[in-house]
Amino acid sequence: MSKPIDQYTWQELEVGIILPPGTAREYDTGDWRSQHPVWTKSRCIRCGVCWTVCPEGAIVEEPGGYFDKNHYCKGCGICVKECVTGCISMVPEEE
């Protein structure tokens, strides 16, 4: 989008609201969450279970081989529940 969505007038909108592909990337769904997961990296066995179960695809494999969150995590906590070694815990969001 060439400018923030709240600056568009009705006349400027494309007929049928047709947008370029992939614009959902611009929407930071992570700002909904009230808590986020934190990894204790020393206990991560790099099994990838958290990556598999994350409903948002928010967990990524990093060069070091462990997994971490990004800004699409909504804080559901499924990764914490499913982690084999219990190396993930939820931490409240701070202001």
Place this chain on the structure above:
Amino acid sequence: MAVKAHRVGMEVSIAVSHAVQLARAEAIAAYPITPQTHIVEHLSSLVANGDLEAEFVNVESEHSAMSACIGMSATGARTYTATSSQGLALMNEILFIASAMRLPVVMTVANRALSGPLSIWNDHGDIMAARDIGWIQIFVENGQEAFDHSIMAFKIAEHYKVLLPTIINLDGFILSHVVEAMEFLDQETVDSFLPAYHPRFSLDPKHPVTMGAFAMPEVYTEVKMSHQMALVNSYERIQKVWDEFGDLTGRRYKPVESYRTKGAKVLLLTMGCLSEVAEEAVDQMRDAGLAVGLLKLRLWRPFPFEALRAAVGGTELLVVIDRALSLGGAAGPVLAEVRSAFYPMASRPQIVGYVIGLGGRDIPPETFKEVVAQAQAEAQQGPTAEYHIFGVRG
């Protein structure tokens, strides 16, 4: 241009399917429901026999029919479907999406009462429950109009300044199932009138776009405003397409049509094929020396406010006929709209409303004569109710 036309006698439903064939519909998804069945059944045969080159998708419900239509229309295909009553109700949530995505699907609705109680017979309860779906909505009166508008609807809907899905309302059974004489156009004439559909955007893996995205509170109102303005502004294009068709065939259509209104003190206002019965009643009343005329509302959405006011002129009494109820509300849907049209006017007629012909109740010319007599009495004595359900026992 010399138009090649030929006169045929045919069931109106079959004529509609031939009009869709002549319009070269490319994609059809439909689920059969009485009294729409003959339309899609015949289209299915035309496709199966190779007489119409189109994709005919058999679906498991009307919800799926409209969903498939949206997908096919989004690929740029000329898309058609038809339904009725419970089927229209079942596709309800998808109807709003088709119009918001500005996909020019054309649909015939063979108007039928909604359950309950279960009724397969004609009234306008189905379409009035779908009044606010954001589609262009047109009513036809006879077989010829059903044929003509089935072709014109594609040209209106697909125009780049319109891009709105369009419904043609056709009274179930009492119009859909009658055999009438009609003038058919040949393929060459229809091709010259109706160009192929080439949307600016379509679903294409080589040129990906996002269609049907969600809207945050910051932009939802603007999206709705653009839809509203598109529907309001489609009025001009609708009339242009009807005029162009009139030049071609000599059959002219207007959003509000007048019948023997000259010098009329009372005007009836009707929609759909009951207008022909009302014409007969007006003729009889005129013969008896009563100054009664008839207005026929062809275009329901966008509502023709200015044209209606102009057609009513200085008439003293306007008698509005509804074929649907708004239970617990101010009036039938048509009466409510007409009253709104005249409320801001300094000079306006008295407006009295009657609901008739629910669930297939037969309407002979005598009904219109009695309605006019009752309305005149009410106009003199003052209103006794917000509106009246005519002929109800008890």
